[in-house]
Amino acid sequence: xxxxxxxxxxxxxxxxxxxxxxIDPLPFQNTAQRxxxxxxxxxxxxxxxxxxxxxxxxxxxxxxxxxxxxxxxQQGKSDREIKDWLVAxxxxxxxxxxxxxxxxxxxxxxxxxxxLAGVIVVIVLLRRRTRPAxxxxxxxxDDW
Amino acid sequence: MNPELGQVALILAVxxxxxxxxxxxxxxxxxxxxxxxxxxTLAIGQFVFxxxxxxxxxxxxxxxxFSVAYVAQNSNLALPWFYKLSAVWGAHEGSLLLWMxxxxxxxxxxxxxxxxxxxxFFSRVIGVLxxxxxxxxLYMITTSNPFxxxxxxxxxxxxxxxVLQDPGLVFHPPLLYMGYVGFxxxxxxxxxxxxxxxxxxxxxxxxxxWTNAAWGFLTVGIVAGSAWAYYELGWGxxxxxxxVENASFMPWLIGAALIHAQAITDKRDGLxxxxxxxxxFAFAFSLLGTFLVRSGLLTSVHAFAFAPSRGIFILVxxxxxxxxxxxxxxxxxxxxxxxxxxxxxxxxxMMVIGNLMLTVACAMVLxxxxxxxxxxxxxxxxxxxxxxxxxxxxxILMTPLVLALPFGPLSRWGKADxxxxxxxxxxxxxxxxxxxxxxxxxxARGWYQLLGVSAATWVMAGVVLFAIKRWREAPxxxxxxxxxxxxxxxxxxxxxxxxxxxxxxxxxxxxDVSMRSGGNVAVGSYDFHFNGVxxxxxxxxxxxxxxxVITRNGRQVVTLxxxxxxxxxGQVQTExxxxxxxxxxxxxxxxxxxxDGAWSLRVYNKPFVRWIWGGGVLMMLGGFAVVxxxxxxxxxxxxxxxxxxEPKPELPRKLAEGEA
Numbered sequence: 001x002x003x004x005x006x007x008x009x010x011x012x013x014x015x016x017x018x019x020x021x022x023i024d025p026l027p028f029q030n031t032a033q034r035x036x037x038x039x040x041x042x043x044x045x046x047x048x049x050x051x052x053x054x055x056x057x058x059x060x061x062x063x064x065x066x067x068x069x070x071x072x073x074q075q076g077k078s079d080r081e082i083k084d085w086l087v088a089x090x091x092x093x094x095x096x097x098x099x100x101x102x103x104x105x106x107x108x109x110x111x112x113x114x115x116l117a118g119v120i121v122v123i124v125l126l127r128r129r130t131r132p133a134x135x136x137x138x139x140x141x142d143d144w
Numbered sequence: 145m146n147p148e149l150g151q152v153a154l155i156l157a158v159x160x161x162x163x164x165x166x167x168x169x170x171x172x173x174x175x176x177x178x179x180x181x182x183x184x185t186l187a188i189g190q191f192v193f194x195x196x197x198x199x200x201x202x203x204x205x206x207x208x209x210f211s212v213a214y215v216a217q218n219s220n221l222a223l224p225w226f227y228k229l230s231a232v233w234g235a236h237e238g239s240l241l242l243w244m245x246x247x248x249x250x251x252x253x254x255x256x257x258x259x260x261x262x263x264x265f266f267s268r269v270i271g272v273l274x275x276x277x278x279x280x281x282l283y284m285i286t287t288s289n290p291f292x293x294x295x296x297x298x299x300x301x302x303x304x305x306x307v308l309q310d311p312g313l314v315f316h317p318p319l320l321y322m323g324y325v326g327f328x329x330x331x332x333x334x335x336x337x338x339x340x341x342x343x344x345x346x347x348x349x350x351x352x353x354w355t356n357a358a359w360g361f362l363t364v365g366i367v368a369g370s371a372w373a374y375y376e377l378g379w380g381x382x383x384x385x386x387x388v389e390n391a392s393f394m395p396w397l398i399g400a401a402l403i404h405a406q407a408i409t410d411k412r413d414g415l416x417x418x419x420x421x422x423x424x425f426a427f428a429f430s431l432l433g434t435f436l437v438r439s440g441l442l443t444s445v446h447a448f449a450f451a452p453s454r455g456i457f458i459l460v461x462x463x464x465x466x467x468x469x470x471x472x473x474x475x476x477x478x479x480x481x482x483x484x485x486x487x488x489x490x491x492x493x494m495m496v497i498g499n500l501m502l503t504v505a506c507a508m509v510l511x512x513x514x515x516x517x518x519x520x521x522x523x524x525x526x527x528x529x530x531x532x533x534x535x536x537x538x539x540i541l542m543t544p545l546v547l548a549l550p551f552g553p554l555s556r557w558g559k560a561d562x563x564x565x566x567x568x569x570x571x572x573x574x575x576x577x578x579x580x581x582x583x584x585x586x587x588a589r590g591w592y593q594l595l596g597v598s599a600a601t602w603v604m605a606g607v608v609l610f611a612i613k614r615w616r617e618a619p620x621x622x623x624x625x626x627x628x629x630x631x632x633x634x635x636x637x638x639x640x641x642x643x644x645x646x647x648x649x650x651x652x653x654x655x656d657v658s659m660r661s662g663g664n665v666a667v668g669s670y671d672f673h674f675n676g677v678x679x680x681x682x683x684x685x686x687x688x689x690x691x692x693v694i695t696r697n698g699r700q701v702v703t704l705x706x707x708x709x710x711x712x713x714g715q716v717q718t719e720x721x722x723x724x725x726x727x728x729x730x731x732x733x734x735x736x737x738x739x740d741g742a743w744s745l746r747v748y749n750k751p752f753v754r755w756i757w758g759g760g761v762l763m764m765l766g767g768f769a770v771v772x773x774x775x776x777x778x779x780x781x782x783x784x785x786x787x788x789x790e791p792k793p794e795l796p797r798k799l800a801e802g803e804a
Contacts, residue, residue, distance in 0.1 A: 023734075023745065051386050051442075056379050091526070103527065104515075111508040114507045129485050130488045136486070139557070142622060
């Protein structure tokens with residue numbers, strides 16, 4: 001029971017380990033580069049945290065990786081190249097935007113499939129329940 | 145007071161809950177008045193014992209009784225008194241107890257206000273709530289007892305997690321749970337209707353105020369959590385599509401759909417089966433949210449497998465509640481399906497579109513939240529699903545809803561007047577164009593900003609046009625009933641929210657800088673001057689406090705004091721300093737010393753960020769306003785059994801009185 005308690009507490013502490021947000025001044029050349037960096041690192045996962053982006057994480061892992069991404073940007077690497085490099089090292093788990101692959105087919109096509117099913121249900125419902133407007137009598141009075 | 149008494153109180157409560165779920169339902173089934181009459185008594189009794197347990201735990205925190213393991217883990221001698229009390233729900237066991245207390249409070253409110261409901265129906269509702277309570281109490285007693293002793297008792301406690309030492313935590317969980325648990329009332333009404341085979345949908349009207357109240361609470365609970373994350377976590381974001389956030393967002397989406405489905409069924413007898421289904425799912429998603437957050441499943445599938453008893457219990461409970469409800473639905477709902485027909489262009493159609501988009505959005509969030517967990521369990525590789533997945537998909541799914549939104553209220557039930565639509569469309573488009581031009585003149589650039597302004601104007605203009613139409617056409621004294629007022633507030637809130645969410649994202653300037661005392665950085669039109677760091681002392685923490693003077697065009701705007709606190713437990717916590725404004729927030733968060741007397745700081749200018757929560761608060765007010773409507777005041781007349789048994793009972797009685 002004790003161990004269970006300790007474990008639960010640990011789990012709870014982990015979910016809330018976001019208490020120190022990274023503040024990491026990097027010498028960007030200009031605003032555009034800073035925006036690009038923030039946009040890119042916001043969509044990457046810190047691999048050692050519960051659920052935090054690389055931009056937000058205060059872990060050493062994230063700090064080092066931010067530095068590396070910054071350096072790659074100075075070398076003129078594109079976002080695509082940086083992401084490819086990261087994926088090669090850390091697998092696609094680092095991307096918050098999982099690429100289309102056999103394992104993510106259901107993720108990406110799930111929502112359109114559900115939406116399509118929903119639309120079909122609604123169309124059937126509307127066909128069954130609606131009548132032409134001309135056959136519906138006006139209902140006078142306050143309509144609320 | 146003795147913690148063991150709390151334990152005894154919980155055991156008594158579980159016994160009462162078991163009786164509450166059996167006796168009234170048997171009573172309703174057999175038509176036994178004495179058995180049905182136990183419903184209120186049992187519910188009140190259960191409330192008393194759970195409240196007692198809650199009070200005892202609170203007392204243990206108040207008196208620093210570190211012989212109680214839960215208190216020792218979550219409190220500390222130096223903790224300020226208000227955080228001692230809110231620490232009751234600072235971790236797993238206590239938050240379950242809070243969950244229970246809130247469930248009992250809702251049941252108590254139902255006992256107090258629902259006395260005029262038909263007795264059999266009322267008994268079934270209370271019985272279903274008893275079942276819900278029984279499961280949770282059993283869970284607490286068997287896996288999550290807050291009264292376990294820790295011997296020998298430590299001299300001091302480990303302290304409450306500093307992230308939770310904030311006014312936000314005092315309010316966020318209770319409000320959120322008020323919402324989650326509030327959906328149990330709509331659920332109980334639906335199950336009671338299915339059990340009793342209610343063919344008429346009068347029960348939907350009885351359940352509407354409860355659903356709206358619960359949704360209002362859930363809305364403000366999510367708003368409080370988002371605002372808390374914004375200033376307490378020091379990141380300046382307000383939503384991350386984190387699984388914990390998603391867990392609260394799913395019941396919110398279904399709740400919003402349910403509110404509208406109930407309105408159609410109440411007024412037009414339109415979507416009876418669908419309303420039942422949504423009532424079940426709103427509560428199922430509330431349970432799922434509790435399960436996801438409380439089982440440890442989100443940390444890791446493996447952590448869950450390692451200490452499975454808690455998670456397995458909720459999973460089984462979830463399966464019983466949802467599976468049982470759906471089975472009942474499948475057996476009984478076909479009897480009640482059907483309803484009034486309507487034209488394709490009508491308020492019903494608009495609301496069906498809204499319902500479709502809200503439920504699909506909920507399915508999308510569910511898919512994205514569970515996918516990594518399922519992937520991990522099936523060993524098909526670890527996948528991260530985050531903002532770049534949820535954000536764009538949500539935007540796409542909400543587009544039809546936002547487009548339809550102004551035309552729902554502007555249509556009539558049954559059949560919309562196409563001339564009204566055309567006129568409204570022209571005016572709304574005109575207003576959108578004007579707003580776009582004004583925004584452009586004020587310096588808005590980029591399609592995303594202009595899209596935000598247009599969408600927000602589209603929604604708000606629709607509400608304003610509707611208000612004008614009512615003012616002109618509706619009969620005096622019935623221009624804006626509370627139910628309609630609630631709709632207008634909530635819809636307007638959506639417009640405010642859209643403006644806030646999109647403009648904040650597209651206009652924010654955020655910068656991490658390193659500055660020495662006397663340093664200075666420009667953020668947009670503001671200058672941030674850094675005047676160094678001093679030491680300061682709080683009740684249970686040491687802090688380094690920065691001083692940042694913000695000026696604009698040489699004139700001083702505000703002086704901010706961001707802190708970096710080290711709590712007695714050793715945890716470090718940043719405390720951002722924010723100057724809030726209607727049109728922008730100025731935000732400073734203190735980082736670390738980086739040598740040579742320089743400090744790292746994060747400075748933000750976040751335009752319109754308050755509108756996000758302002759919109760949420762309007763939606764909450766909308767939910768609450770609906771509750772006040774005269775339409776939902778119960779009349780004695782809703783006693784169909786007796787009415788049928790003795791037609792026109794007044795006349796004989798009057799005669800009898802006359803004779804006497």
